[in-house]
Amino acid sequence: MSTAGWIPVAATSEVGAGTMVGTQGGGQSIALFNVDGTYYATSNICTHQFAHLSDGWFEGCMVECPLHAGQFDVRTGKGLGPPITSDVRTFPVRVVGDMIEVYLG
Numbered sequence: 001m002s003t004a005g006w007i008p009v010a011a012t013s014e015v016g017a018g019t020m021v022g023t024q025g026g027g028q029s030i031a032l033f034n035v036d037g038t039y040y041a042t043s044n045i046c047t048h049q050f051a052h053l054s055d056g057w058f059e060g061c062m063v064e065c066p067l068h069a070g071q072f073d074v075r076t077g078k079g080l081g082p083p084i085t086s087d088v089r090t091f092p093v094r095v096v097g098d099m100i101e102v103y104l105g
């Protein structure tokens with residue numbers, strides 16, 4: 001399998017259980033989440049207007065946008081109601097050694 005498209009974006013030690021970080025990969029702003037030891041990645045840009053999800057609040061498997069409190073399920077990217085009308089993009093995640101990689105396609 002080609003490894004092209006997998007981009008290392010953070011060390012696992014940077015994303016402790018129950019936390020999120022905003023990072024960059026392949027020219028995109030990406031949010032990384034740790035849900036009970038499993039990592040998830042989404043676009044870091046809210047689908048409502050322009051805000052970084054990593055500046056908001058993260059609890060359980062839900063992130064809340066800092067600007068108008070729109071919420072997403074970080075596992076699926078699903079928008080969880082108004083004002084969100086579009087789901088946020090998600091990216092496949094894998095761990096290689098102590099690095100978290102996302103697949104940007």
Ligand code: FES
Binds near residue numbers: 046065067069083
């Ligand atoms: S910009 Fe995120 S809810 Fe409005």
